Amino acid sequence: MTKIAFIGIGNLGFPIALNLIKAGYDVTVYNRTPEKAKPLAEAGAKLASTPQEATQGKDVLITVLADDKALLGICTDAAIESLGAEGLHISMSTISPETSRKLSIQHQQFGVDYVAAPIFGRPEAMAARIGNIAISGPNQAKEDAKPLILAGAAKGIFDFGEDPGAANVVKLAGNFMISAAIEAMSEAYTMAEKNGVSRQDISEMFGQTLFACPIYQNYGKAIAVNKYDENVGFRLPLGLKDLNLVLDTALLGKTPMPFANIVQQRLISGLAKGREHWDWTGLAQGAADDAGL
């Protein structure tokens, strides 16, 4: 059975690692905070005390990390060399396309294939293996990665070609579109409330009609009641990290994105108001604040 080094067991990584263990894969986990890995060890995972020890002699490295810096910290030459020629790295973090492109070149020096496979979906969706993944990188490497992605996290895999940064572009575009939907709902429901119309009623109508899709239905519930510190799936500072990546990528490609600018400012303002423990949906509170609610 394929031997996997799994690095990064936060909200998203943990259920993916657990699914792979349950599916019978030989999984070795490294995490900066070893405590968090204990339940995985009880489920059958081996534990490693360094990234290099984790990758040694494995077929595949899977990473699910918080940001570019954390991933670059793991991907030392030693750790990638330790994975060995014909190794495969499935990189599932939300990072900049440029980082994926640079890592792909570094990996090639050691004969390792790099596949970008960032995840759409909250932790519950990972646990249920109903996430959606954008994937890009060398064709054979993507084929090798697919069974592991299906076993660990996703029902849908969408191929965006061989540029290792392409899947990261798609992930950033998607998170930006989610953030824009949050701000749009917030402005609309705030205008409604100021005109005596119930936020809940309008959210329910749109969730059943024009916008009958999970993003509007699920985020809409929180925005309808203006409550963002419960069911925190993805914290506000992580949302800001993603919008920063969106705008960095937009700048590199010379693409003005005025909606992305506004959402970024909402997230910065959320931090200024002490909302770092809120779900990122809480960027919606900005429009209500501005309207004196």
Add this chain to the structure above:
Amino acid sequence: MTKIAFIGIGNLGFPIALNLIKAGYDVTVYNRTPEKAKPLAEAGAKLASTPQEATQGKDVLITVLADDKALLGICTDAAIESLGAEGLHISMSTISPETSRKLSIQHQQFGVDYVAAPIFGRPEAMAARIGNIAISGPNQAKEDAKPLILAGAAKGIFDFGEDPGAANVVKLAGNFMISAAIEAMSEAYTMAEKNGVSRQDISEMFGQTLFACPIYQNYGKAIAVNKYDENVGFRLPLGLKDLNLVLDTALLGKTPMPFANIVQQRLISGLAKGREHWDWTGLAQGAADDAGL
């Protein structure tokens, strides 16, 4: 059978009037351009040469007009008085909440009930009677209006209480949210294209996953190919009219709406670039223009 005066047979009004005629209602049509009413006369409608003649002796007035000014031009005291006490006006145009509130007071002087029932849906949806309607006004009057709305246009009726302006607030909120989705897709797909990612591929993925709802799926197709002068269902100047109403309403209620401001500017810029014959989805071209595409 209920006698209906029907005024306004543009893209949306025409199929609604035709459905009511087919359903066996006694329909009298007035239209500023009488030519357009001929196919309805052939289907069984009577024609009137003035609004007052149309409303005389009828139970119900239904209006589907382009803007506040057109509706106010129809709702002369003479025309409303001619409808007579216990008459009902079902006002389906997208207009300002303030206009609905003023008309409701005027109508009460003549014993006529005013119900706001603006429509969500393109002409094809009206023809198939699968539109969705937000409704507000006096409770009994709404009950009287519902069978006509179901026979003419809608499968879903969502009640927003007794304030005659409430349904108009909901309609404006909805059109704003659609325009924001168009701009969000446009910025995202433009960023993708500038990074070598196919607009079509990204549109297809999001239409199947995060945003699997008609607004993203249908508008997404035009934005994926950057083509806005075919299948024109709702022209760009009408979109600007609606965004102006959104921002007027937001100003009255003291609600800053930065996304609405940006979309309004996109529509104004579209007119400046000679795009008045485009579908309003064409506001999406603005982000591509700005990015040098």
